[in-house]
Every structure is written in C-alpha cells, then in structure tokens.
Amino acid sequence: MPELPEVETVVRDLRKAGLEGRCIRDVRVRWSRLIAGCSPKSFAARIKYQTIQEITRRGKYIIFQLSGGETILVHLRMTGQFTLKAPATTRERHEHLVLSLDNGQELRYRDTRKFGRWHLTRHPEQILQKLGPEPLGRAFRLSQFTAHLATHRRLLKPLLLDQAFLAGLGNIYTDEALWEARLHPRRRAETLNQAEARSLFLAIRKILKRGIRYAGTSLGSGKSNFSGLKGRRGRHQEFLRVYQQTGEPCSRCGSLIRRLKIGQRSTHICPTCQMDR
Ligand SMILES: [Zn+2]
Missing domain, CATH: 3.20.190.10 (MutM-like, N-terminal)
Structure with missing residues (x-):
C-alpha cells in the first residue's frame, strides 16, 4: 500500500x-x-x-x-x-x-x-485539513510532536497510523521508524520521555527520507505492487530492517525479528531492541 x-x-x-x-x-x-x-x-x-x-x-x-x-x-x-x-x-x-x-x-x-x-x-x-502535520514539512517541529504525544493516551503503533495525528505513515514506515527509535509499538504515547520522543521524531524523518531516496518500497513481484509512473520498481525493500523480516536476524543485535498483531495490523519488531515496558 x-x-x-x-x-x-x-x-x-x-x-x-x-x-x-x-x-x-x-x-x-x-x-x-x-x-x-x-x-x-x-x-x-x-x-x-x-x-x-x-x-x-x-x-x-x-x-x-x-x-x-x-x-x-x-x-x-x-x-x-x-x-x-x-x-x-x-x-x-x-x-x-x-x-x-x-x-x-x-x-x-x-x-x-x-x-x-x-x-x-x-x-x-x-x-x-483533517490530516495531521506533514512529517517532512518545515512546520513539523520536535516540540510540537513531543507535546502532541503527551496528550494521546494511545499505543504508538495505531497512533502513528492515524492520519489525523501524523500524515503519511502506513504499516511499513511505522514499523521501520519504531525499530529505528528502539520503541515497542505497544508503548503508550504519553509515557515517552523527551529523549524517546526525540528519537522517534528523528527516526520518522530519517525513514521517510530513505524511502523517497530509493523511490519507495516495492514488495512482491506482482503487477499490482507499487511501481512509479513508468513501471519502475522502488528499491527501499532492500533496506527494510523489520517489516516482513520475520525470523531474520536483527541487523543491530542479531535477535530474530518477530511478527505480532496490534489492533488488527501485522507489526514487526526486534524483541531485544524494542523492549515492551
Ligand atoms: Zn535488535
């Protein structure tokens, strides 16, 4: 998607x-x-x-x-x-x-x-106007993001998928950003400290920019999988660390990537890097 x-x-x-x-x-x-x-x-x-x-x-x-x-x-x-x-x-x-x-x-x-x-x-x-801030936009600020997280008593994964909270993230980039920030997708948004909020803010921007640099993620080889205007496939799938990497070793610590369900959505984590606290 x-x-x-x-x-x-x-x-x-x-x-x-x-x-x-x-x-x-x-x-x-x-x-x-x-x-x-x-x-x-x-x-x-x-x-x-x-x-x-x-x-x-x-x-x-x-x-x-x-x-x-x-x-x-x-x-x-x-x-x-x-x-x-x-x-x-x-x-x-x-x-x-x-x-x-x-x-x-x-x-x-x-x-x-x-x-x-x-x-x-x-x-x-x-x-x-129903959309949340644009994560790569100039108006998207750490202070605003941190304050926003503190007012949402929700799990990180569904919150980040909520387009009214933040525009543009879906399953792939949310899982990748949470891994990058070493945060468990079941963490409650309001429990993040300043350093964790900052890590997440930076991770979201880093992962999205990487996705754009490699022209998106094209999973599978079917015709309905993502491709650009001229049928050019994206290359970002080569850089995925957790999304659809179940059973593969984490590139940071070697633990095996696990798949879980959170709010009906498949979620991929490293159980060591992303401790459930
Ligand atoms: Zn790990």
Whole structure:
C-alpha cells in the first residue's frame, strides 16, 4: 500500500514527465465508483479543457490543481497506479480512468483492488485539513510532536497510523521508524520521555527520507505492487530492517525479528531492541 514515500515518488514522476502545464482534452471513466462526490459525467465535464497547473502531495493524497479553480485529490489506497501511454496502447483490464492530454499522451489510472478514490472539489482544504502535520514539512517541529504525544493516551503503533495525528505513515514506515527509535509499538504515547520522543521524531524523518531516496518500497513481484509512473520498481525493500523480516536476524543485535498483531495490523519488531515496558 503506497505510503508517503511512494506517493511522493509518483508525484515527482508525474512532474518529471511534464504533466504540469498539460491540458486535459478528454476524460473517460470506466468504473463509476472511483469518483467520489459527483457523477462520472459531471467529473468529466468539469475537468475537460482544464490545464493541470501544479501537482503536489499532502499526506497520502496526490493533488492536481486545475486552471479553473477545481482540484483533483487522488488517494491510491492499496493498488492505485498511474501510467503514461500512447492512445494506441491496448487498454489493460484494471485501467479505470483515462485522461487524454494535449501532448497526445494518455494518463491512465490502474487499480486492481479498486479501493482508490478520485475527489473533485473547489475546497480541497475540507478534506486535507483533517490530516495531521506533514512529517517532512518545515512546520513539523520536535516540540510540537513531543507535546502532541503527551496528550494521546494511545499505543504508538495505531497512533502513528492515524492520519489525523501524523500524515503519511502506513504499516511499513511505522514499523521501520519504531525499530529505528528502539520503541515497542505497544508503548503508550504519553509515557515517552523527551529523549524517546526525540528519537522517534528523528527516526520518522530519517525513514521517510530513505524511502523517497530509493523511490519507495516495492514488495512482491506482482503487477499490482507499487511501481512509479513508468513501471519502475522502488528499491527501499532492500533496506527494510523489520517489516516482513520475520525470523531474520536483527541487523543491530542479531535477535530474530518477530511478527505480532496490534489492533488488527501485522507489526514487526526486534524483541531485544524494542523492549515492551
Ligand atoms: Zn535488535
């Protein structure tokens, strides 16, 4: 499932491919429930002949700012993917939406599991303001994070996954950040001391930056696994220390990595480095 580094990779790929400044000439929606909040017909009418001015990211949302004041917010959920193709290229089974661009290319959205959603709105803040701080943003400060942790009487793992607490983390990067900070995922947020909060703050930023540097995590070899715009797989899976490393030795202490369930989610820890206190 794409998390902040994967979504950031897609946004950078879309920009690099020159999509900013392109005009949308035609829109085909082949699976109506992909569009949230309006009918596919209205969606198509509202974005046709609009220019994509800017492509950015907030949390796990991809933001297409259009010239007419509308904004498209795309959430990839489990298996959403973008590809850029020539119109003559045969349509794949799971390509649910096609934007024809003024440079003759087609931006296609593919989603095998169909959990992804496209929102079209004039008020993107109504959705985005529900998100917590951006962990790699300049406004994300240690003092604020520490204070925030102290007011949440919750277990670290579900708290870090909560997009209203912090935007962008999912299962992979949460497990990796907790290992990096030597914190057990069942620790209660309000029990962290200053040094532990600082370790976690630094770990989250370090792990997310590493994920972006290696263009995201692509697990498995199936077509629905994460890949960038041109089908390029991420390389961050080579750097995972605990996520899906059950039974492997911890790279820090040699103890075997364990898998546990916390709040229905698979969680991976080193039982020695991450003591349950
Ligand atoms: Zn260890």
